[in-house]
Amino acid sequence: MAKQQNHQFSGPVSVFQELRLPEQAQPVGYAALIDAYDLAVPLPLILCAIGRKHQIIEAQNWRLYTPRHAPAATLEGHLTFALKYEGVDLCVLKKLFETIDGAELAGLIQQKPNSAYLRRIWFLYEWLLGTQLELPNAKTGTYAHVVDPKLQWAVKGSTSTRHRVHNNLPGTPDFCPMVRRTSRLEQFVARQFDQEARAIVGRISQSILSRTAAFLLLKDSKSSYAIEGEAPPHDRIQRWGKAIGEAGRHPLDEEEFLRLQRLVIGKDTRFIQLGWRHEGGFVGEHELDTRLPLPEHISAKPEDLPTLIAGLIQFDQGVSDELDPVIAAAMLAFGFVYIHPFEDGNGRLHRYLIHHILSARGFNPPGMVFPISAAILDRIEDYRRVLESHSARILPLIEWRTTPSMNVDVTNDTADFYRYFDATPHAEFLFECVERTIEQDLPQEAEFLTRYDQFKSRIEAHTEMPASMIDLLFNFLRQNQGKFSNRARQKEFAALTDDEVVAFEEIYAEIFEG
Template sequence: MDARDHHRFSDAVSVFREMRLPEPAVPSGYAALIEAYDLRVPHPLTMCAIGSRHKVFEAEGWRIYTPRHAPAATLEGHLTFALKYEGLDLAVLKRLFQAVEPSDLEAMIAAKPTSAYMRRIWFLYEWLLGRALDLPDAKSATYADIVDTKMQWAGKGTTSTRHRVRNNLPGTPDFCPMVRRSDTLDQFVQMKLDAQAQAIIGKISGSLLARTAAFLLLKDSKSSYAIEGEAPPHDRIQRWGKAIGEAGKYPLNETEFLRLQQIVLGKDNRFIKMGFRKDGGFVGEHEQDTRMPLPDHISARPNDLPDLIRGMIAFDQDHAPDLDPVIAATILAFGFIYIHPFEDGNGRIHRYLIHHTLSARGFNPPGLAFPVSSAILDRILDYRAVLESYSKRALPHIDWRPTAKMNVEVLNDTGDFYRFFDATPQAEFLFQCVERTITHDLPEEADFLRRYDLFRSRIEAHVDMPASMIDLLFNFLKQNNGQLSKRARRAEFAMLTDVEAEDFAAIYQEVFQGDQP
């Protein structure tokens, strides 16, 4: 096997599948296995190779290791290298296991029955493919974790006595995206943002907190529609806001997904096929003259949806509680948006799932929804870039043809692209948005309402003015940098004396433009 395998693996190259390396190097680990077995699968975000220098460095999407790290040019050598230095890429592993002869794996594992790497490979083969290798149960060996928790986030785990391993994968074979450990994520987790939020609201009075929560909820609901380029009637925004306010209250199941779609799309859904898709789907444009689809992202095949949805539900119920809430929210929400199970409404439900996970885990204070959609809207280009970071890597491996209705029909097996992907960039982005809502939006909204209450009370001390007029006065002053315009003085506020107009402008400037009142 070794001699035959040796010829599978390449020597030093400067280009790997149209991707330049920072210097000539020998692809190793997953990159070597993808090339050797011609695996049609999205490549890892960072691939590995062996260079000539005695220094490990990263550049241009590659991590270049030293000659002393070089694995044996065999299936076993590169598999072991991948597990040791790259962690788990379940999509690559599954395609690899489908491509190799089971007898080769059986011989490799039987030769080193106590090796933790071999037992992990053995378990992963049977877990991913749902069929057993012709090997007797492991007799003795220290139990090994399937996921190296120094490299990737994992669940609590259950033991497999057959392989003498702990299955701490954060999902099932139907749905198990992975998130790598990174300095950015470790720092965010250590910040304990949920505790920071509790400390902030502890300084806000009960009545003010209730109004702050209502403002933030409306802000999030409006922003979620704005991200989709929609301006729906106010009643739909309110209904969606009500749904967000109840996020985490109901367990996820197929009925709940369908209920959420109904709320998002409203009563007039004559032009939308409600429910889970029966046809293909894509995100993108149509060519102007021919109407040919120009996809930026292709959704999961309709026949893959039942397994994928079942996997998301199982993740939410059984695995999300073991993970950091923001990381769990990332896996569920971004998994959903890549799967795109509905014809319409996917984007808003994707963002709802963030609220669902955070609320169900008690991350946000009771009755308070962080306006994550508002933070996303303010960083819309970054949001699109992080969505596309995976879609661009998956799209070249999806075969499709246009349908008569200028939709897409996927021709190859792509289900694994949606159940197994690296959600690390998405988790870092979501943490940034959550941090902003807690450290910026929450205290800023509460401070604004407190200042507005002071402004209103001081105006009312001068004149008996209806609340609607005080609100109009505030807006005019805000729009004109703390002064009433001549037009406003001649029209809506013609009844004010010059002294009153000057006093009200001074009150606004003191309350909103001065130091903290």
């Protein structure tokens, strides 16, 4: 408690909360506030400090500013620095506001009523805590954006006359991830992938296009199960593929979430509780001998689910329309999977939500679904690292005990860890998956079907054969590097002459290997 009362900001250090700095430097902004007020929050992905050099250095998740950037070693100084250079970190700000004396903050605002930074802080205090400071409405000062759109993605939002600010936060107090404006995201958004996809589709014949769409849809459904380590019957894969194909047609509400979970789980629910969790949850393993939980991610507390789900629904039905579709999809989908509201089916529903946003916003070409799950499956380790970019940082902050059923029971307040997180890595990863589906999956699948049609026509022109036998013939050749195996010659295709075998192998080589 003494540390919080004295508000001591540390001097230059070489190690900050077990993290090494590139060189000795003085933590500032959010890092300084977290340290001085002993805030139990995940550290920002990019931390700031004042170095000794006269140029800004970025290394090892640190950004070292020059001595001339050094703020006053006060609450106001570090808050102002954070908003000016780091953007809005809602989780840190809320824990800070819960810790400081509101009267102290009100006094700072009264002293500088024209300060845009203090009016933004004032708004954020009341927005996050749902309580008003003992201050009259602002009468002077130019209207300022709560979120600096040069630092983070924001929306048009609404105006708060009390604080004389524009509330452009991309969410509500119940759910509001933030995404930083990185050069990589700027480049992705400028690419306009939706237009690239339409241009590719425009060059594909309608007959090939419809079959390409069906293949990609089935591929995505199968991949989504494979990510979870499951190999369900083909009818379940097809049923979930049909659901993905209809994504975006219905706005999200509680009934829609529950309907989707029933589709994911299927008919056999003997060992699974449908609906929202009534107990804790975690992702991980159990010790072999003791069966004690070994969590890699701990889900939101069941009593927090109503407001968290309401926040997801409000995000889907409100501000998501004002954000880039891929960024909005990343915020919604990864927010859902961190919350993990169901006992089972969370992973597939998380990836469904990506399709939901992209389809609802018309990002996909009509009738086409990007096989996002297939791209994720091919980059499964990158996917896990993205998930861990947040879950690994909140895990040490969650206090829990083991239940008699070898589950986890969270004993501290954790809801804000799921409401407010930095979704920048998630947005960048999702853009990479979209890029891959447009540059590889869509054109390659269409090219394959075009070549297959040529192969089929050439075989039919040479020898009368049913379509199912041509499919079998093709699969045998593909699996054996374009040659008939001895087994195929002796069994399924024993009726072929030697000349036909040679001709078919040449046709395959010409079309698929030429």
